[in-house]
Structures are given as C-alpha cells and as structure tokens.
Amino acid sequence: MLADLVPDALWERVAPLLPPPPERRRRYPGRLRVSDRTALAGVLYVLRTGVAWRDMPVERVGCSGVTAWRRLRDWTEAGVWPRLHEVLLAELRTTGLLEMDDCAIDGSHVRALKRGDHTGPSPVDRARPGSKHHLIVDRHGTPVAVTLTGGNRHDVTQLLPLLEAIPHIRGLRGRPRRRPRRLFADRGYDFDKYRRLLWKRGIKPVIARRGVAHGSGLGKTRWVVERTFAWLHQFKRLRIRYEVRADLHLGLLQLACSVICLRRLRTSF
Incomplete structure (x- = not known):
C-alpha cells in the first residue's frame, strides 16, 4: 500500500525538500514519530479518494488522518509543494518534455x-x-x-x-x-x-x-x-x-500538479 501511494520516483524527489523532524526529548520521548513517507501516503490517500481525514483507514495507510493532516500543514507552511513542482518542471525541461x-x-x-x-x-x-x-x-x-x-x-x-x-x-x-x-x-x-x-x-x-x-x-x-x-x-x-484553510487546499492542488508532472516523466506511475 505504501509503495502504491508513494512510489520511489516520487519519494526520491520529495524527501530532500522536507524539513528535518524535531529532536526527541531524552526524558519522556513520547510515542515514536510516524515516518514522513507514511504520512505522505496518508496525504495522497486523502487527495485521491476524497475521504475525510478522520475516516482514513489507519490499518491500510499506516497513520491516522490527524497525523497526515498535521504533516500536510507543516509541509505546506515550509513551502515544500511549490519547490517540488519547480524541481519536476526543471526535469521536464531537461528532457525536452516541457x-x-x-x-x-x-x-x-x-x-x-x-x-x-x-x-x-x-x-x-x-x-x-x-x-x-x-x-x-x-x-x-x-x-x-x-x-x-x-x-x-x-x-x-x-x-x-x-x-x-x-x-x-x-x-x-x-x-x-x-x-x-x-x-x-x-x-x-x-x-x-x-x-x-x-x-x-x-x-x-x-x-x-x-x-x-x-x-x-x-x-x-x-x-x-x-x-x-x-x-x-x-x-x-x-x-x-473541504479545507477551511486556503493554504492547505492550495497545497493539495500544487501536490496534484506535481503528480501530473511526474506521470509525464514516468508514464508507468
């Protein structure tokens, strides 16, 4: 399920753009943080299916909808999606596809x-x-x-x-x-x-x-x-x-544009 939602071709381009995770406390570190790739799979699951965040199946995706939403919020505020889109457009131009x-x-x-x-x-x-x-x-x-x-x-x-x-x-x-x-x-x-x-x-x-x-x-x-x-x-x-916050809806829109660009680069995706 994880590989279907986040193929290696997508993850290789997203991973360098993500902000580093916060440091864990030595005392009372809390629950182990969900991996970024799993959280991205949750975001893409909601983007593709349209399901509500609270109804996302944890057993299929690997994380809760709240975790995926929080990670979407953090990555949107960090400007990940416009940079991902720019990287893919540059690759398309390099290969003569733009x-x-x-x-x-x-x-x-x-x-x-x-x-x-x-x-x-x-x-x-x-x-x-x-x-x-x-x-x-x-x-x-x-x-x-x-x-x-x-x-x-x-x-x-x-x-x-x-x-x-x-x-x-x-x-x-x-x-x-x-x-x-x-x-x-x-x-x-x-x-x-x-x-x-x-x-x-x-x-x-x-x-x-x-x-x-x-x-x-x-x-x-x-x-x-x-x-x-x-x-x-x-x-x-x-x-x-569905999103009240305009930046989150725009972030999902930019992520979808990046997926379309990647499909043009990798027709198998």
Whole structure:
C-alpha cells in the first residue's frame, strides 16, 4: 500500500525538500514519530479518494488522518509543494518534455462546503460559497502554475498573477524560463487592457473575441487546459473544497500538479 501511494520516483524527489523532524526529548520521548513517507501516503490517500481525514483507514495507510493532516500543514507552511513542482518542471525541461512557447490559461469553479479565505458567492451555483482554480499549462497540458481565489473573482483578474507565479524553470543551460511566447485564452480574457499588458511582457496574446461566432480554431490549441482540469478532478479531494484553510487546499492542488508532472516523466506511475 505504501509503495502504491508513494512510489520511489516520487519519494526520491520529495524527501530532500522536507524539513528535518524535531529532536526527541531524552526524558519522556513520547510515542515514536510516524515516518514522513507514511504520512505522505496518508496525504495522497486523502487527495485521491476524497475521504475525510478522520475516516482514513489507519490499518491500510499506516497513520491516522490527524497525523497526515498535521504533516500536510507543516509541509505546506515550509513551502515544500511549490519547490517540488519547480524541481519536476526543471526535469521536464531537461528532457525536452516541457514546451512553453505556447501556453493556455483558464479557470475552474469548485464548491466550498466551509467558509474560509478565498471563498465567495459563486455566480454559477446560486451564490453558494465557492472557490476558483486558475491554471496555466504548456502545449501538452503540463501544469506550470496554479492559483486559488474566491468563486466570485473574474478569470481575467488572475492572468497576471498566474504569469508571476510561474517559477524560474531551470534544466537547460542559460537563463531560466519564466514566460511563454504565446498565451491562448477564451473569451473570458477578452480585454484590450490585458492584451497590452501581455505585449509589454513580450507575450503574444491569442484570445478569443466576444461577440464573434465560434469556429476560430482557437480550441485546437487551448483544449489541453480543459484536459488538465479533468486530470486534477480525478483527485477527488479537489472536486469540492473541504479545507477551511486556503493554504492547505492550495497545497493539495500544487501536490496534484506535481503528480501530473511526474506521470509525464514516468508514464508507468
């Protein structure tokens, strides 16, 4: 079960990024600490199945849901998931599997069952609380950056923050890659102000116009971002936002993006 949830390929990349465990007291050391790999297996179990933390089967995973949640909290606060994503993107670029000349951007709404930061009345769900996942992907649908906002935020407001969230992707000799050459988007991003801002950054905007009939052919390029959202929603914990803390939900989202990147590197995973 442990090897199924945390393959060696994933653990080899995560282990160097984890903070060192706290030192045990000499007197009254307490219960032996659960290994980080077992705790990561618990986090991935919840991410994939969507089960509540308190209902996680201890006998199958090897740790309780409370332990897995606490370890997720500590690792999220330590910034493990963005660094893991950056490491995998660099590996993809080294092997020639990351093509950032053409990128696509989009947003997806999810319901939020609890209140918290980055929630808002959804305009597509009878004003129920919700959040939005904003995603930018490369030509093949590899997630490059992701952000989280309230459900009432317009997609275009996250265009520039998403571009700023792209890490310095190394892997090849020369300057790290940080921006695409062309950015594809649907009609929700049709604002001339943002077109001008993209041109100033050296990015060619390829954005559908509102009021124009369908059939421009733009979907032949930007469909990959829709497929990546489908990949993310295979992780059942991301279909509905259960976490009150926005940073924990974003951490799970970034972990899922890293798993997708690793699948592209290791097709057997």
